[in-house]
Amino acid sequence: MATIQTIIFEDIDIDVQSNKQLCIHPIHRCLVATPFPIKFNFAVLSSAYDLPAGTYVCRHTLVSEDKKKELVSLVHKPAALDKPGGIGFRSSFENVEIPAPGRYILRTDIGKFKGEEISIRFEPAADRAKPRQPLGRR
Numbered sequence: 001m002a003t004i005q006t007i008i009f010e011d012i013d014i015d016v017q018s019n020k021q022l023c024i025h026p027i028h029r030c031l032v033a034t035p036f037p038i039k040f041n042f043a044v045l046s047s048a049y050d051l052p053a054g055t056y057v058c059r060h061t062l063v064s065e066d067k068k069k070e071l072v073s074l075v076h077k078p079a080a081l082d083k084p085g086g087i088g089f090r091s092s093f094e095n096v097e098i099p100a101p102g103r104y105i106l107r108t109d110i111g112k113f114k115g116e117e118i119s120i121r122f123e124p125a126a127d128r129a130k131p132r133q134p135l136g137r138r
Contacts, residue, residue, distance in 0.1 A: 004115030034125040056111040058089035
């Protein structure tokens with residue numbers, strides 16, 4: 001069965017001569033901003049493993065928490081995998097408008113395989129200053 005791994009990054013610095021990654025800055029799952037709406041730049045790296053040979057299209061989509069509103073989507077050109085194995089895709093997004101605080105979900109689809117949905121929470125800076133209640137033990 002295929003496995004898909006996806007990581008969200010604030011920025012990926014690429015050496016244009018060799019097309020190699022120089023520096024990667026991962027995003028933590030909660031971002032603080034003010035005021036809303038905000039513009040958000042990010043990159044996504046997805047890798048799929050244990051795929052059968054074939055042609056694969058990758059789609060990265062950022063949606064609202066209720067999954068009814070698509071904020072941005074990028075569909076890659078088909079990539080061929082000549083023998084069973086793995087494949088990777090990188091998407092860059094600039095100036096994606098986040099309309100309000102809340103939770104947004106990044107979806108990754110590679111061919112007929114779906115990756116886990118990754119949530120990113122945006123909070124207003126004023127909410128971060130409020131004292132938080134400790135979590136109870138379970």
